[in-house]
Amino acid sequence: MDRHDLSRAPELLHTARLTLHAPRPEFGPLFVESLNRSLPGLRYICWAQKARDANWGVDFMSKGRDYVAAGEDLIYCAFERQPAGSSALGAYVGRIDLHSWDFSVPRCEIGYVGDVLSAGRGLMREAALACVQLAFDLGAVRVQALSEAGNTRALHFAQHALGFTREGELRHYERDAQGRLGTQVMFAAIKAEAPPLKRAEPGLA
Ligand SMILES: CC(C)(COP(=O)(O)OP(=O)(O)OC[C@H]1O[C@@H](n2cnc3c(N)ncnc32)[C@H](O)[C@@H]1OP(=O)(O)O)[C@@H](O)C(=O)NCCC(=O)NCCS
Numbered sequence: 136m137d138r139h140d141l142s143r144a145p146e147l148l149h150t151a152r153l154t155l156h157a158p159r160p161e162f163g164p165l166f167v168e169s170l171n172r173s174l175p176g177l178r179y180i181c182w183a184q185k186a187r188d189a190n191w192g193v194d195f196m197s198k199g200r201d202y203v204a205a206g207e208d209l210i211y212c213a214f215e216r217q218p219a220g221s222s223a224l225g226a227y228v229g230r231i232d233l234h235s236w237d238f239s240v241p242r243c244e245i246g247y248v249g250d251v252l253s254a255g256r257g258l259m260r261e262a263a264l265a266c267v268q269l270a271f272d273l274g275a276v277r278v279q280a281l282s283e284a285g286n287t288r289a290l291h292f293a294q295h296a297l298g299f300t301r302e303g304e305l306r307h308y309e310r311d312a313q314g315r316l317g318t319q320v321m322f323a324a325i326k327a328e329a330p331p332l333k334r335a336e337p338g339l340a
Contacts, residue, residue, distance in 0.1 A: 136241040136274035138206025144273060148211060150261045153228060155211035158199035162212050163192030165227045173251040179286045180248055181312040199232075209233040209243075209269070213262040215253075226250075228258045231266045233278070242277035243270055247292070260296040267297070271326045283311055284318040293322040300324070 148155040156162070167187045170177070177183035182195070202208040210232045215225030229249035236243045245266060249259040267278050280299055282289040293299045299322035307316045 136238050138238075140206070140273050141209055141236070142204060142206040144203075144209050144269065148265050148269065149216065150265045152216055152258060153213045153262055153265070154216050154225065155213045155231070155262060155265060157203055158196045158210050158212060160193045160197045160200070162227075163194070163196045164189040165192075165224075166196060166212065166230070167192035169227050169229075169250040169252075170248075173249070176251055176254075176288070177248065179283050179289070179312060183248065184312055207234075207236075209266070211262070211266060213258065215258070226253065228253045229262060231259075231262050233266055233270050240277060241275050242279065243275055244279050244281060245270075246280075247289075257296070259292070263297055267324055276326045277323055279321060279323040281305070281308075281319045281321055284320055290320055293320075297322075297324070 144157075146157040167189055170183055170192075171186045174183060174186065187195075199208070199210045203210055210230065212230050213228040215228060217223055217225045227250055229247060232246045233243045234246060245263060247259055247263050253259075270278050278299075280289075280293045280297070282293060284290075284304065290301075294301055302321045302323055305319045305321060308319045311317050
């Protein structure tokens with residue numbers, strides 16, 4: 136697996152209730168509206184520490200699009216699915232990214248930031264699980280999630296909504312959004328191993 140596999144990932148993913156789009160500059164204003172109304176719950180997200188304007192959102196989306204084109208990350212913006220035939224975007228639900236790829240394993244880390252207006256409906260779960268499945272379909276054998284020990288909502292989400300396994304704690308692993316050292320909790324999902332090849336038993340054949 137390498138960067139080319141990421142740059143070949145689909146621009147659109149569909150789930151039962153969502154359409155996930157790769158980033159586009161025109162999503163910037165919607166994204167910023169969501170960010171600004173969700174700020175009180177985003178204190179663990181380093182790029183969400185203050186209100187932003189639409190230009191910042193357009194730039195953020197453009198950079199995201201470039202990372203995806205370069206095969207560095209996979210990023211999706213989730214919108215509620217509209218009836219068949221409609222070209223309108225549904226309500227913005229959140230952003231999922233698959234980042235920090237190590238192609239030698241291959242593995243990646245998942246990140247998620249939801250809109251406060253759609254919280255608690257299982258939509259971010261649906262979006263995140265679709266992205267985990269995509270990572271496995273592209274060849275990843277492990278998708279991990281790192282959350283700060285104090286981010287109780289994210290800890291609960293990783294373990295209970297996504298079904299990831301809690302693997303342990305990393306102390307002073309990285310700085311938080313305020314530049315402080317702390318503890319991160321590691322969760323992961325492992326791609327189910329393929330069944331071993333059947334060998335002919337001795338004496339049979
Ligand atoms: C973590 C985060 C993405 C979770 O978002 P969310 O909107 O609460 O997520 P969901 O609604 O998909 O979560 C699943 C919950 O919905 C419930 N749910 C409701 N309807 C459901 C359905 N149809 N199917 C499945 N689950 C459903 C689940 O039971 C679960 O509830 P519980 O948390 O009470 O156990 C969100 O809190 C967030 O953006 N936090 C701030 C950013 C952040 O810190 N991100 C993590 C960085 S490490």
